[in-house]
Amino acid sequence: MMNARDDKAARRAEIEKICREHGLPLTAQRRIVLETLPKLNHPAVDEIWEQARESMPEVSRTTVYRTLEMFSKLRIIRKVCHPGAVARYEDKTNRHHHLLCLRCGKMTDLDDPSLDKLHLPGAGTGYQIEDYSIQFRGLCKKCMADKKHKQNL
Ligand SMILES: [Zn+2]
Ligand SMILES: [Zn+2]
Numbered sequence: 818m819m820n821a822r823d824d825k826a827a828r829r830a831e832i833e834k835i836c837r838e839h840g841l842p843l844t845a846q847r848r849i850v851l852e853t854l855p856k857l858n859h860p861a862v863d864e865i866w867e868q869a870r871e872s873m874p875e876v877s878r879t880t881v882y883r884t885l886e887m888f889s890k891l892r893i894i895r896k897v898c899h900p901g902a903v904a905r906y907e908d909k910t911n912r913h914h915h916l917l918c919l920r921c922g923k924m925t926d927l928d929d930p931s932l933d934k935l936h937l938p939g940a941g942t943g944y945q946i947e948d949y950s951i952q953f954r955g956l957c958k959k960c961m962a963d964k965k966h967k968q969n970l
Pocket of ligand 1: 918919
């Protein structure tokens, strides 16, 4: 079994390989975006930018945005878009699902093996289905407590 450090090194090597194949050097700015992403929970561009600036004050929002878009297209990271919410990014690219709070926009990962056994729509759709992700919408713990509190006032 691989330990966490080997895992990280393996992922790093994989990313470097993908970038090399596409002729994209892993610049310091791109690296900082990659290092920042896993530290945050499904962050939007601004959250990543804010955090990245702590270690690299000169990095621009445009660079952070372009880097995120580029890595998403290369499937190194994943862009999660939900209707009515800002685009968020995550470095977890395996199949998983999300819980979304309708009030504060908080997004939480949900791993549930029973949701991974859905029958995929086939040829009749005209699409070749590659993946799917289910989104459950509701209220998070904190917002539920806030709501109760307000009702009691
Ligand atoms: Zn909430
Ligand atoms: Zn996720």
